[in-house]
Amino acid sequence: MNVLVYLxxxxxxxxxxxxxxxxxxxxxxxYSDVDGSALRVLSDDDLxxxxxxxx
Amino acid sequence: MTETLDLSLYARPMGDGTxxxxxxxxxxxxxxxxxxxxxxxxxxxxxxxxxLNFTSRRLHVAWSPGLAEPxxxxxxxxxxxxxxxxxxxxxAEQQExxxxxSLTRCLAVAGFAAMNVMxxxxxxxxxxxxxITPETRDxxxxxxxxxxxxxxxxxxxxxxxxxxxxxxxxxxxxDVPISLGVILALGMSLVETANHAEHAYFDxxxxxxxxxxxxxxxxxxxxxKTRAVAGNLAALKAENAHRLxxxxxxxxxSAALKAGDxxxxxPGERVPADGVVVGGKSDLDESLITGETARRNVTSGATVYAxxxxxxxxxxxxxTAAGGAALIDEIEKLLEKxxxxxxxxxxxADRVSRVYAPVVHLTAALTLxxxxxxxxxxxxxxxxxxxxLIITCPCALALAIPAVQVVASGALFRANVILNAGDAIERLxxxxxxxxxxxxxxxxxxxxxxxxxxLDPGLLQVAARLALSSRHPLAVALSREATTRVPFxxxxxxxxxxxxxxxxxxxxxxxxxxxxxxxxxxxxxxxxICLRHGKRFEVIAISQKLRADAxxxxxxxxxRGLDLRILSGDHDEAVAPVAAALAIGHWQGGLxxxxxxxxxxxxxxxxxxxxxxxxxxxxxxxxAAAHVSLSPISAxxxxxxxxxxxxxxxxxxxxxxxxVIAKRARVLMAENLWxxxxxxxxxxxxxxxxxxxxxxxxxxxxxxSILVTLNAIRANGGAR
Numbered sequence: 001m002n003v004l005v006y007l008x009x010x011x012x013x014x015x016x017x018x019x020x021x022x023x024x025x026x027x028x029x030x031y032s033d034v035d036g037s038a039l040r041v042l043s044d045d046d047l048x049x050x051x052x053x054x055x
Numbered sequence: 056m057t058e059t060l061d062l063s064l065y066a067r068p069m070g071d072g073t074x075x076x077x078x079x080x081x082x083x084x085x086x087x088x089x090x091x092x093x094x095x096x097x098x099x100x101x102x103x104x105x106x107l108n109f110t111s112r113r114l115h116v117a118w119s120p121g122l123a124e125p126x127x128x129x130x131x132x133x134x135x136x137x138x139x140x141x142x143x144x145x146x147a148e149q150q151e152x153x154x155x156x157s158l159t160r161c162l163a164v165a166g167f168a169a170m171n172v173m174x175x176x177x178x179x180x181x182x183x184x185x186x187i188t189p190e191t192r193d194x195x196x197x198x199x200x201x202x203x204x205x206x207x208x209x210x211x212x213x214x215x216x217x218x219x220x221x222x223x224x225x226x227x228x229x230d231v232p233i234s235l236g237v238i239l240a241l242g243m244s245l246v247e248t249a250n251h252a253e254h255a256y257f258d259x260x261x262x263x264x265x266x267x268x269x270x271x272x273x274x275x276x277x278x279x280k281t282r283a284v285a286g287n288l289a290a291l292k293a294e295n296a297h298r299l300x301x302x303x304x305x306x307x308x309s310a311a312l313k314a315g316d317x318x319x320x321x322p323g324e325r326v327p328a329d330g331v332v333v334g335g336k337s338d339l340d341e342s343l344i345t346g347e348t349a350r351r352n353v354t355s356g357a358t359v360y361a362x363x364x365x366x367x368x369x370x371x372x373x374x375t376a377a378g379g380a381a382l383i384d385e386i387e388k389l390l391e392k393x394x395x396x397x398x399x400x401x402x403x404a405d406r407v408s409r410v411y412a413p414v415v416h417l418t419a420a421l422t423l424x425x426x427x428x429x430x431x432x433x434x435x436x437x438x439x440x441x442x443x444l445i446i447t448c449p450c451a452l453a454l455a456i457p458a459v460q461v462v463a464s465g466a467l468f469r470a471n472v473i474l475n476a477g478d479a480i481e482r483l484x485x486x487x488x489x490x491x492x493x494x495x496x497x498x499x500x501x502x503x504x505x506x507x508x509x510l511d512p513g514l515l516q517v518a519a520r521l522a523l524s525s526r527h528p529l530a531v532a533l534s535r536e537a538t539t540r541v542p543f544x545x546x547x548x549x550x551x552x553x554x555x556x557x558x559x560x561x562x563x564x565x566x567x568x569x570x571x572x573x574x575x576x577x578x579x580x581x582x583x584i585c586l587r588h589g590k591r592f593e594v595i596a597i598s599q600k601l602r603a604d605a606x607x608x609x610x611x612x613x614x615r616g617l618d619l620r621i622l623s624g625d626h627d628e629a630v631a632p633v634a635a636a637l638a639i640g641h642w643q644g645g646l647x648x649x650x651x652x653x654x655x656x657x658x659x660x661x662x663x664x665x666x667x668x669x670x671x672x673x674x675x676x677x678x679a680a681a682h683v684s685l686s687p688i689s690a691x692x693x694x695x696x697x698x699x700x701x702x703x704x705x706x707x708x709x710x711x712x713x714x715v716i717a718k719r720a721r722v723l724m725a726e727n728l729w730x731x732x733x734x735x736x737x738x739x740x741x742x743x744x745x746x747x748x749x750x751x752x753x754x755x756x757x758x759x760s761i762l763v764t765l766n767a768i769r770a771n772g773g774a775r
Contacts, residue, residue, distance in 0.1 A: 004191065008198055012171060019167040026159060036109030039086030 059303075060126040060295070064311040065141040073103050075117040076125055078139035079290035080132065083112055088137070095135045099127050111283045114139065141308070142290035148282055155275050161210040162268040168206030169258070169265040172199045173753075176258040180750050189251055196248040196255045203257035204241060210264050211237055213271065229408040229453050232415050236444050237263060243441045256445055259752045263450050266760045270454045273461045281464065281473045285701065288688055296320075296327035299371065309361075316374045323526035326363045330372035332356060337368040340528065343691050344672045346494045346624025348599055362672060362691050366528055367551065402478045403724060404456045411452060419443045422743050439745040446742040446752055451734055451759035455727035458767035463720035466771050470712035471703040472685075479699035482683035483713055484721030485664045489612060490655065490681070492669035493623035493633055493644075498599040499705060500670065500689035502532045502582070506596040514593050517558055518586040521546065521565045525554050529584045530565070532597045553584075561589040568594075599629075601636060608707040609637045615714070618663070622651050624673045651677040668710055670694060685710055720770045727763045734759040 025031065062076070069075040080092065089107050096105035096116055101123025107114045116128055125141070132139040175195045182192060211234070218230040237260045244255035295306045299317040309327035312318065320326055322337070338350040343362040350366055353359060359372065419440045426436035463480050467473075474480070491497050507515070519537035522530040524546035546556040553566010564571045564587040571587035575594055586593045602608075612619060621642035623630045630644035643654070655677055658665050667674070667681035670690035678684035678697040686698030695701055702709035738755050741747055 004194065008175075008194075011174075012198075012202070015167055015171050019163060022163050023160060026156065026163070031159075033108040033110045036089060036107065039089060039109060042086060043090045 060129070060306045061311070062125040062129075062141055062308070064308055065143060066125060069117050072119070073117040074120050074125075075104075075115065076128075076141055077143070078114040078116065078128075078132075078141050079287040080107065080112055080114050081138040081140065081291060082136060083107075083109070091135055092132065092137060095131045096128055099123055099131045102128065112287055138291075140287075140290040140293060142286065142293065148279075148286055151275070151279055151282065155272075155279055158213065158268065158272045158275055161213060162265070162272050164206050165210035165261060165265040165268050168202050168210070168261045171202050172258045172261050175199045176749065176753070179255075183253060192253070193248065193251055196244075196257070199255060199257040200245060200248055203261050204245075207237060207241055207260055207264060210261075210268060214264070214267070227409060227412040229404060229412070232408075232412050232444075232447070233263070233267065233453060235416075236260075236447075239441045240445045243438065247438075254749050256442075256749050256752065259445055259749060259756060262753065262756060266450055266757070267453055270457045270461070270764075274457050277461050277464050277468070278477075281468055284468075285473050285475075288703070289692075292688075292692075294325055294327060312374050314374055314376060318372045318374055320365045320370045320372060321526065322365055322367055322369060323528050323531060324365055326359050326361055326365060326370075326372070328361050328372075328374045329359070329376040330374045331358055332370055333373050334371035335369050337370050338366040340364040340366060342494045342599075342625075342671070343500075346492060346671045346673055348494060348625050348629055360672070364528055403481050407452065407456075407728060415444065415447045418447065418739065418743070425743075426745070435745070439743070442745070442747045442752070443739065443742040446738045446747055446755060447735055450756045451731040451763050452728070454760055454767075455731050455763045456724050458764050459720050459723045459727060459770050462767050462770040463716055463723075466716050467700070467713055470709055470716065472709045472713045473701045473703070474699070475696075475701065476699040479683060480717045480720050481724075482664075482699065483666065483717035486617065486666040486683060486714060486717075488618040488620065488658055488663045489666045489668065489710075489714075490620045490622050490658075490677075491639075492667075492671060492674050493621055493630055494599060494625055495670040495689060496668050496687060497605055497621070497633055497637070497707070498601055500687065501535075502529070502597050503600040504533060504536055504595055505598050505600055506594075507536075510593055510595065511591075514586060514588060514591060515595070517563060517588055518565055518584075518593065518595060521554055521556060521558070521563060521586075522584075524548065524556070525565075529582055529597050530554070533565075533584060533595060558588065563588045601633065602705060602707045604706045604708050606637060608711045609639065611711050612714070617714075620654075622646055622654055622677070624648075624651075624671060648673045648676050652680045655680050666714070685713065716770070723767060723770050727766055730763055730766065731759065734762075 030037075065076045066074040067076070082088075083092070086109070089109055092107050092114065093105045096102055096114070099118075101121075102116060102118045104117040105114065116125075118125070118128070129139050129141075175198055179187065179192055179195050214230045214237070215234050217228065218234040221228040221231055240256040240260040244257050244260070248255050294309050296309045296312055297304050297319040298307050298312065299319055304319060312328045316328075317333070318327060318330065326339070332353055332355050334355060336352070336354040339353055339359060340348075340350050341360065341363045342348050343364075344360050353370070358375075359370075361376075422443045423436050423440035426439055427433070431439075460477075460480060464474050467480075504510075504515070515536060516538060519533055519535075520539060520541070520543055522534040523537060523540065523542040525531075525534075525548055543556045543558060546554050548554045549566070549570065552570040553564055555562065555564040555566075557563070564585075566585065568575050568583070568585050571585035571592060573585040573587060573592050573594060575583060575585075582597050584595050584597060586595065609619060619637075619639050619641070621630060621634050621637075621639055623642070623644050624646055625644055627644035630642055634640075634642040646654070651674070655665055655667065659680075659682070664682040667678050667684045668686070669678055669684070670687050672691040672693055674686075675691070675694040675697045678686065678694060684698045684700075686695050686701050688695075688701055688703045690698070690701070700713060702713070734755065738747075741751065
């Protein structure tokens with residue numbers, strides 16, 4: 001049963017990491033435009049150093 | 056005359072030396088638009104940032120002052136085929152955004168805590184029936200406490216704050232028993248853990264918070280979505296006014312006008328603010344103000360109201376009341392009275408919790424004294440009493456109504472109805488009488504061609520395309536029939552008479568009968584516009600037209616046993632044909648706002664629940680006086696602000712849909728309350744008997760919550 005003494009804190013630590021990752025994502029606006037992000041990933045505007053290209 | 060556009064009202068300093076502005080963008084069709092819009096705006100010199108939020112259809116632009124003009128940004132959008140409407144987010148919307156973020160954080164914390172505490176609890180439950188050692192159990196309980204206490208302190212704040220507010224104003228709401236249950240469950244569990252007891256209720260407390268926060272977060276998300284759409288629509292509706300500064304014209308947003316400004320109103324435009332005519336003469340269509348469709352002749356010295364449409368000539372006004380505050384005195388007074396007299400219909404949830412909370416607390420107190428009298432130890436009696444509080448903690452009850460509301464407002468949103476008031480669904484469900492305004496409500500807000508059947512389709516298209524070149528309101532109405540939106544070349548406009556052009560080599564004129572050399576024999580109610588195409592000619596009648604599905608919707612409403620009436624500010628001769636077409640027997644025309652209210656009050660005195668559907672400024676007080684109210688999106692701003700819900704589009708069907716959805720939602724709310732009551736009837740005796748273990752509490756709580764939520768989802772169907 002001694003194994004629990006460090007397994008439970010490890011489990012909690014992993015859970016907390018997930019929680020803080022979510023809170024960070026929320027704060028940095030990852031959820032402010034859910035539909036847009038899905039479409040932006042298809043655009044290749046950023047391939048040329050941010051410069052606009054035709055087409 | 057070239058006219059500059061002044062948008063300084065909307066620009067805000069961004070902190071890094073640039074100015075920023077939010078634009079509601081119209082015409083976004085697909086994902087490709089994101090790149091096109093951002094590229095177009097970034098290519099304007101001086102623009103430092105352009106980011107489109109595809110979900111809310113809003114564009115954020117920042118630019119260096121002096122290097123770029125906001126007007127150039129709007130032009131860049133126009134060139135790309137989009138329309139940008141600058142707007143300032145309402146404070147309510149910003150507050151709600153902040154509140155939503157805080158709710159989501161609470162939800163995340165509660166979710167994390169619930170999962171981890173549950174993990175530990177399940178181990179304890181299974182250990183209790185097998186061979187868990189007391190030391191391990193204590194370790195698990197302490198670990199649960201370590202997670203649950205800080206999490207509940209953080210995630211419970213929305214409930215604690217609301218309960219505290221209620222208690223301070225000496226009333227009870229649903230959050231009082233919730234907060235009490237959570238705090239007592241945690242406190243008792245802590246004491247029990249310290250005493251090496253077998254049961255702790257950390258999981259119940261955190262799960263309760265998690266379930267309730269899900270409900271609240273969904274409710275909030277739905278409200279924010281509708282509010283964002285409403286905000287965009289308001290921005291789309293905002294119009295520019297031509298302000299005269301010295302001898303120069305500057306185009307400013309109507310909201311930027313101040314009393315004393317001089318404003319030019321061109322033919323075909325709306326009057327941007329209340330004012331007095333100081334130059335020019337014209338006819339005004341005041342149907343949005345009074346419901347009257349006949350036009351009023353105005354000259355110097357006449358008072359005009361915001362929202363009227365200028366028909367024939369250019370007018371110069373001196374503004375007396377600025378854009379937002381524009382209101383006729385009489386209406387303002389009536390509005391105040393009606394809004395304060397409006398019976399404060401108590402929300403169903405509040406009514407239930409007002410009965411429920413004392414009953415729960417009394418049951419717990421009786422359990423405590425009962426066990427003490429029966430000879431139990433103080434410790435056991437207190438524990439049983441707290442178990443009663445936890446098990447009755449109205450998880451299902453607190454979700455019963457909000458869950459239905461979320462699903463129903465989602466269904467309403469898809470039916471093109473945007474809710475203004477949170478409890479509108481409950482009040483809509485009680486409606487037994489529907490009162491319609493005529494102009495702009497039963498009829499379309501803009502006039503249309505009414506004698507379509509009598510016209511030659513080819514000639515109608517020629518007329519409609521020719522009409523594209525004119526700003527005259529009748530021409531604008533006619534131009535809606537054009538299938539190609541390309542005007543003819545070299546169209547000449549003769550002010551006050553009409554337009555002419557050469558079409559297929561034939562001289563073609565559109566305008567007044569004299570201008571087109573046509574003699575009208577039959578004089579009808581409708582306004583007429585004539586077309587002369589070589590030797591052929593047509594007389595086109597244009598007037599208010601019923602919404603396309605009005606007859607069908609009215610019949611459906613009647614089929615549902617509702618009493619239908621028309622109360623209009625327009626004269627009787629204009630109302631009679633509409634009432635006849637819809638077979639509505641009870642109608643009155645020529646009513647003043649006060650008389651409309653009197654009619655509604657008389658109906659209310661008979662015990663009827665009145666739904667008022669109206670759009671004019673004259674309807675605003677009656678909307679406030681009615682039990683519940685609906686308004687089309689084309690309504691005057693003041694009127695829209697009074698309405699409990701706003702519907703979009705050219706159809707009347709949203710009125711029917713909103714009643715159907717609301718009635719269905721109301722039935723489901725009642726069902727859910729019964730489910731919650733049955734749950735309590737079963738669970739409370741077990742708790743009073745002192746037989747509730749944390750496992751039973753967890754099963755009962757999640758079981759009943761899932762049941763009412765699943766039942767609520769049924770509010771989605773039935774509308775279509």
